[in-house]
Amino acid sequence: MDVAVIPDGRTALAPALLEQLRALFGERLHLTEAMCLQHGGSEAHFASMPPDAVVFARSTEEVVALVRLCSEHEVPIIPFGAGTSIEGNTLAVRGGISLNLSEMDAILAVNAEDLDCTVQAGCRREQLNEYLRDQGLFFPIDPGANATIGGMASTRASGTNAVRYGTMRDAILSLRVITPDGRDIRTARRARKSAAGYDLTRLMIGAEGTLGIITEVTLRLHGIPEQISSAVCAFDTLEGAVDTVVQAIQIGVPLARVEILDDMQIRAVNRFSRLDLPETTHLFFEFHGSPAHVAEQIDTVSELAGGNGGGTFHWSNLPEERARLWKARHEAYYASVALRPGAVGWATDVCVPISRLAECITETKRDLAGTTIPATILGHVGDGNFHVVFAIDPNEPGERDEVAAINGRLVERAIAMDGTCTGEHGIGLGKQKYLEAELGEAVDLMRTIKAALDPKDLFNPGKIFSR
């Protein structure tokens, strides 16, 4: 094979490896600059770090073969799903091969009686929920983006429903994983709980592909609630909104969703999604249950809201109204970026004990008052988790530095409150310098585990921590 004919002159891979890759993947091996740049980029603000090649796998067996080849040639592999991660989690820091799993999107089994299903890693969450709807089932984890299930597992994603249904940590029963030495393992069986040995499932969840490549995921499902009602409520103060949620959780109201949007976020969604909400702090709620139980929850929460400076509780159980509301919520990121024409988004998240949430948001807003860069705040109140989205001018390098400084202060603030530098985005590249501040020597344990399981450092190298 003639190396010289490779498009764009991408020659970092050995000719022998390229030949083997072509034998394995045929036209599903891509070497064009466009494809490599796309896989080395992200939705976020990171500069692209392209891989040397992209392959689209169609089976676990192909993944095993790829892992063995790459191990032999000591070439990195970066698993890639929908490319919706936020912290540069899929960038090819050291080149190598981006393994696109999006064609492995089969729904392999749905066990309705057990409330579980098994899907390939490339299956997307919206696709899964469309498939499940007829059986009266749904998969609750909802990070906003239509991410792949494998990617959501790898970043320990969560989202709007986590307050009631948990995160990917809770949603996964078992994983099929290819290890750096090419083993094809299953981390657990399909029982709803087990005390059998180390929790390899949870070790792989959130490992961002650095310990294993997830090819199949067995998920817990839930019955679609008999009644789903949504509500919106404006508050005089941020504290009033947060206190309402804290009190509701303390008395056991099983809120299905509760999102906080600050005044700037409301302005953004009003413009982008053509709503006309008053431009003050809002809570968006969703309640699940029997009609009587939903009514009771709404009564309880609206009474709490009233006592905390909340306005009228606008609620609805009409599917189209709910859909409009949550569509606006899900477009919040794009709405924020659209506040400024030509802007690029920089999203960050932290998570603090809920008793500190109002204080953390308030101090952050005070910090944001010092910048001219538009910034919105949006949070999963029940978890103590919130996002800041900045709309930065890509032609003003100074703005990146400014946001990086604000982000640094935000993370320090969260850690000082016994919180974490990321509630749901993962570490990737963007949060590495904060991980050590958060967990100290515990990060050395992570390094020891990484070195033991991936001694050649080929699985998504350079992510989470440097070795």
Place this chain on the structure above:
Amino acid sequence: MDVAVIPDGRTALAPALLEQLRALFGERLHLTEAMCLQHGGSEAHFASMPPDAVVFARSTEEVVALVRLCSEHEVPIIPFGAGTSIEGNTLAVRGGISLNLSEMDAILAVNAEDLDCTVQAGCRREQLNEYLRDQGLFFPIDPGANATIGGMASTRASGTNAVRYGTMRDAILSLRVITPDGRDIRTARRARKSAAGYDLTRLMIGAEGTLGIITEVTLRLHGIPEQISSAVCAFDTLEGAVDTVVQAIQIGVPLARVEILDDMQIRAVNRFSRLDLPETTHLFFEFHGSPAHVAEQIDTVSELAGGNGGGTFHWSNLPEERARLWKARHEAYYASVALRPGAVGWATDVCVPISRLAECITETKRDLAGTTIPATILGHVGDGNFHVVFAIDPNEPGERDEVAAINGRLVERAIAMDGTCTGEHGIGLGKQKYLEAELGEAVDLMRTIKAALDPKDLFNPGKIFSR
């Protein structure tokens, strides 16, 4: 120091180490045969494997000092809580030092607004709940025995409330852990969720002390429900009982507890706890929520029960009646052993996908029909998890072999149904040969992690798997 004066002639520990241990622990270093036998025994059927010494630690700093000493002298350490584990999890297979943590039982902090608390590892669950009651809070995980929180973490315990509140896996926010190289780490911060790096918390939960010694645990708490009601219902068939639970879960009834007791178990609790239930399959329920919501749950479930051959739904929300019922449930193990005077208990557990539960129990009962050894079945239906308790004659060695064979068939049956060899007891010594059958090469990953974190194999060696 004169080695010859050590009581019982237990001289396996080097004199220099003994001297250092005495300097560190003073009278809290124990070398008597009685103390060593007690710490090398268990409530279950295993022969005692005593350590060479027992120490009672009072602080994390003492644990760190002990770990460093033991590392230097290459002596095993076996953490010990309440000694209520079932699978020989604390036996000193290779001698060494049993580290009794029961005096580290302080409740260090309760953060009511955050619904969390931090306790030392030796704190017992009943002690914690008594302490929390006045604040309207409770800790739901309930394995029956009044175990220590550290022990419950180490075996990934669960119990009657897991169907609603999850297991120790879900209940823990963060751990303070001493690693085999003597590091004092915290696995996470107090945020309710985090995507920051590998899930070291979950790696330590269920590791049975083989990767680290847990000295502090930060737990999620819940508000005590406004109303708690219990109910008992007899069923014509086992399938009818299980189907009732499956249907209730599918339509989203948030059962707080649902336990199945077979005819033999009912006979045992009738005798032991002076109840007069008809000797057939029963479900014991508990419902949590607002009065209206509890009433609705009971209506729904009693209707489902009626459609599945269930009898009258006897329910109560009087605390003393509830207490009597759940006391009987918690005494079920002792009730089972008491079926036969002078007997010793052998308890085992498996967990299967709930769609296979009725079949798994039915086949197991068929197998039990072939033995004269009294055996009862009791299960956490909502999880697909059930126990078999045998009352064996300690003077008939043939009975151990007979039970071992039945246990082997039970585990094979569960694994064939895509279940696990233990839902909540852990692997310890008793389930090691089944772990490989359940997880295959995944066990090699566990071995790799163990070797990386504990290269001298000193932390509870010989448990979960052999190296």
